[in-house]
Amino acid sequence: MEAAEIEFLGEHESIEIVPNFKEGVLYLLEGEVGPFRAGLPVRVPLWIGVHLRQRLKCRILQPDWMRLAPLETLRDEEKESQFFLELPNPHLFTVSQMLLDVATPELVQADAIKTLLKDIWDIRQAKLRRSVHAFIQSGLQHAKLDHLQLIELNAVRPLLPQAMDAIFRLEMANSQARRVASQSSLFNHSTSFSSM
Amino acid sequence: MSYFSFDDILASQERLPLKTLASVTGCAFLAPSISQHAHSDDEDDNGEGVTNPSSDSSRAPDDLRAGVKMELPFWMTLSLLRAKVAIDVGVPPIFTLERRPILRADPVSLNLPKVGPKHFYRVGAKLLRFKHSHLGQGDDHLGSVLVDMIMKRFRYILDSSQHCQMNASGKETDILDVIEKELFQVGKQSRKQIEDWLFRRTHKMDMADLVYKNNRKRKAHEI
Numbered sequence: 001m002e003a004a005e006i007e008f009l010g011e012h013e014s015i016e017i018v019p020n021f022k023e024g025v026l027y028l029l030e031g032e033v034g035p036f037r038a039g040l041p042v043r044v045p046l047w048i049g050v051h052l053r054q055r056l057k058c059r060i061l062q063p064d065w066m067r068l069a070p071l072e073t074l075r076d077e078e079k080e081s082q083f084f085l086e087l088p089n090p091h092l093f094t095v096s097q098m099l100l101d102v103a104t105p106e107l108v109q110a111d112a113i114k115t116l117l118k119d120i121w122d123i124r125q126a127k128l129r130r131s132v133h134a135f136i137q138s139g140l141q142h143a144k145l146d147h148l149q150l151i152e153l154n155a156v157r158p159l160l161p162q163a164m165d166a167i168f169r170l171e172m173a174n175s176q177a178r179r180v181a182s183q184s185s186l187f188n189h190s191t192s193f194s195s196m
Numbered sequence: 197m198s199y200f201s202f203d204d205i206l207a208s209q210e211r212l213p214l215k216t217l218a219s220v221t222g223c224a225f226l227a228p229s230i231s232q233h234a235h236s237d238d239e240d241d242n243g244e245g246v247t248n249p250s251s252d253s254s255r256a257p258d259d260l261r262a263g264v265k266m267e268l269p270f271w272m273t274l275s276l277l278r279a280k281v282a283i284d285v286g287v288p289p290i291f292t293l294e295r296r297p298i299l300r301a302d303p304v305s306l307n308l309p310k311v312g313p314k315h316f317y318r319v320g321a322k323l324l325r326f327k328h329s330h331l332g333q334g335d336d337h338l339g340s341v342l343v344d345m346i347m348k349r350f351r352y353i354l355d356s357s358q359h360c361q362m363n364a365s366g367k368e369t370d371i372l373d374v375i376e377k378e379l380f381q382v383g384k385q386s387r388k389q390i391e392d393w394l395f396r397r398t399h400k401m402d403m404a405d406l407v408y409k410n411n412r413k414r415k416a417h418e419i
Contacts, residue, residue: 129354154386170317
């Protein structure tokens with residue numbers, strides 16, 4: 001899966017915008033949007049918000065979680081905790097990335113928020129790397145990670161299964177060899193070929 | 197390990213040291229340098245006691261003598277053993293029991309292409325198919341050592357692929373086996389994707405990698 005695809009999934013989160021035009025209800029496949037009244041906040045899917053903002057047709061209202069104070073506490077908690085914490089939005093990183101992309105002027109303390117988000121991202125990536133390593137060392141077949149976002153998982157997605165595959169193949173060869181060896185310990189010290 | 201893998205086929209070309217235990221009928225072509233001098237060397241060989249005198253006297257010119265040491269590819273030794281030819285097959289030096297401590301001591305600092313065959317893990321896994329005193333017992337068993345090695349080295353692959361310089365063909369992969377190099381490339385690739393996304397480069401349409409490679413400036417004489 002590519003980052004752009006994950007971003008596409010994140011575009012269906014809803015956000016609040018303040019339009020500067022008047023328009024009736026839009027009937028879309030995913031539901032009704034609107035009506036739009038100039039100056040009145042309305043909830044729309046993110047992709048509409050981004051689209052309108054790029055045409056300067058609206059102002060995006062900062063989501064509650066995307067403020068300095070909650071993000072700071074989130075970062076501190078994330079640093080303390082051994083496990084992944086549940087983030088306030090299932091697509092937090094993609095959504096904030098898109099908002100920072102188009103709506104930086106109207107976001108309060110956008111720069112500080114950007115830094116905080118990167119901090120949280122780095123902390124979680126370090127945790128992810130650590131748990132991937134622990135998982136490989138343990139030799140277990142499956143693991144469960146709660147509250148991990150798609151985009152974060154994508155960072156290790158191709159590498160982990162391929163490494164598991166390589167290890168699994170070696171383990172198969174190993175266990176097969178051992179089984180054959182234990183069956184006929186008689187020939188252990190002469191070279192002979194075990195047909196498998 | 198896998199039938200359609202080119203790397204696997206290449207790995208089966210790894211040469212293994214072997215020694216004939218009895219004379220092999222009609223197989224002198226396997227060791228041409230020895231068979232050419234066979235008649236003149238007969239006296240010397242008997243003196244050294246390497247060859248088996250009884251089989252030597254009744255030997256036809258295209259028979260392979262007993263006690264000849266040579267190296268044959270893995271796939272050939274396999275079919276010779278299947279045909280019940282009396283040979284003693286060894287392993288490449290790094291896989292011997294004496295060198296097992298090297299593999300077990302600190303897998304991460306081992307330079308695999310240097311100490312062993314290019315396809316280290318694949319050759320190792322193939323050797324497991326022999327019932328062999330070199331394989332070892334318990335924790336020293338080659339199979340367990342290989343699994344242990346790749347698990348320990350995975351950390352290095354993961355970390356270095358996430359932190360290496362993006363465009364430099366770094367020294368990180370120098371110590372890696374073919375399988376590990378593939379893992380490294382995959383890790384590097386996924387990191388590039390994430391980084392492109394973080395720095396908002398995914399939306400830009402760009403030339404394909406192949407076009408970039410061939411898109412150098414033309415020299416004056418080429419126009």
